[in-house]
Amino acid sequence: MKILVTGMAGFIGFHLARYLAHRGDAVIGLDNINTYYDVGLKQSRLKELGIVVPEAGQDGVETAHTLDMYHSSRYNKVGFLRMNLEDSRAIQELFAAEHFDTVVNLAAQAGVRYSLTNPEVYLSSNIQGFLNVLEAVRKHPVQHLVYASSSSVYGIDRVVPFVETSAADHPASLYAVTKRANELMAHSYSHLYGIPTTGLRFFTVYGPWGRPDMAPFLFTKAILEGRPLDVFNYGDMSRDFTYIDDIIEGIVRVLDHIPPGCPSWDGMQSGISPAPARIYNIGNGAPVRLLDFIQALETELGLRAEKHLLPMQPGDVMATWADCTALKDDTGYCPHTGIALGVKYFVDWYRSFYSIKT
Numbered sequence: 154m155k156i157l158v159t160g161m162a163g164f165i166g167f168h169l170a171r172y173l174a175h176r177g178d179a180v181i182g183l184d185n186i187n188t189y190y191d192v193g194l195k196q197s198r199l200k201e202l203g204i205v206v207p208e209a210g211q212d213g214v215e216t217a218h219t220l221d222m223y224h225s226s227r228y229n230k231v232g233f234l235r236m237n238l239e240d241s242r243a244i245q246e247l248f249a250a251e252h253f254d255t256v257v258n259l260a261a262q263a264g265v266r267y268s269l270t271n272p273e274v275y276l277s278s279n280i281q282g283f284l285n286v287l288e289a290v291r292k293h294p295v296q297h298l299v300y301a302s303s304s305s306v307y308g309i310d311r312v313v314p315f316v317e318t319s320a321a322d323h324p325a326s327l328y329a330v331t332k333r334a335n336e337l338m339a340h341s342y343s344h345l346y347g348i349p350t351t352g353l354r355f356f357t358v359y360g361p362w363g364r365p366d367m368a369p370f371l372f373t374k375a376i377l378e379g380r381p382l383d384v385f386n387y388g389d390m391s392r393d394f395t396y397i398d399d400i401i402e403g404i405v406r407v408l409d410h411i412p413p414g415c416p417s418w419d420g421m422q423s424g425i426s427p428a429p430a431r432i433y434n435i436g437n438g439a440p441v442r443l444l445d446f447i448q449a450l451e452t453e454l455g456l457r458a459e460k461h462l463l464p465m466q467p468g469d470v471m472a473t474w475a476d477c478t479a480l481k482d483d484t485g486y487c488p489h490t491g492i493a494l495g496v497k498y499f500v501d502w503y504r505s506f507y508s509i510k511t
Contacts, residue, residue, distance in 0.1 A: 160260030203227025238282030317424030356436030360397030361502030396490035436475025
């Protein structure tokens with residue numbers, strides 16, 4: 154297939170593009186390579202794909218209107234464009250030129266806490282950007298649009314494990330609001346235009362090449378540098394940590410599972426619809442206490458962590474826990490990487506990438 158992967162310089166986008174390239178698909182990726190976190194890490198991910206992109210201007214975003222593509226020196230069917238999803242004209246021209254079979258939209262402004270201080274960025278990137286993708290697939294039909302949602306849509310809901318049939322109408326951050334809005338926008342386009350769409354609610358993805366703003370990265374860096382860890386809600390939190398390889402397996406299974414719609418829908422349940430639209434949880438299905446995750450890092454690093462216990466931060470939630478029954482039933486998805494092994498793989502990569510001796 155010819156597959157568009159937006160956010161290809163990001164954590165999940167990079168891993169997905171590499172998997173698809175190995176599988177033999179033609180992959181075109183796009184990313185604006187913004188400065189939300191270390192641009193060097195994003196550039197390094199692209200280099201792993203055989204793609205070298207010149208540095209951008211001072212703001213970290215290439216604003217020129219261009220469809221000039223960078224081609225991979227490692228994979229003969231992989232290309233990359235530096236592009237903003239907010240650039241509707243460029244997105245339309247790209248879809249008109251490439252005739253994609255499938256689209257995986259992973260590009261977004263991430264970060265719960267960042268949304269507290271920079272709310273306008275989330276509206277332009279996550280709402281306007283996603284609308285541009287929907288309009289592009291409406292005018293240039295594809296077999297399937299798969300897009301990233303988030304476990305954050307469940308917000309302060311306290312009934313766990315989280316299931317897709319929950320209303321998910323108590324968000325704790327603007328980031329969560331934009332992700333829930335994406336699900337509703339996708340459903341409307343599926344209903345109106347028959348576009349098959351599947352949203353994936355990711356649960357705390359971690360692993361090699363991970364995001365520096367997330368706990369596994371932050372904790373590892375602090376422990377190695379001998380700095381105290383900021384542990385919120387005094388450590389009384391748990392997360393459904395999901396290893397990146399399990400996430401990629403789930404995405405790939407979903408790509409080939411085009412939602413048919415559910416004619417027997419009772420008019421009440423969320424997550425399913427008579428339209429060809431589906432929403433799935435994609436997680437490990439086994440929440441881990443934050444203090445236990447830190448202990449796993451301590452064991453792998455051979456160092457003790459000093460913990461700075463703090464109250465709950467605005468936008469945070471006590472626990473996440475994915476019920477993945479629907480995804481397993483429909484696609485055979487089965488995560489298999491436990492915390493001990495996942496942490497080992499992450500720490501091994503971290504030491505190698507930053508040249509830290511054991």
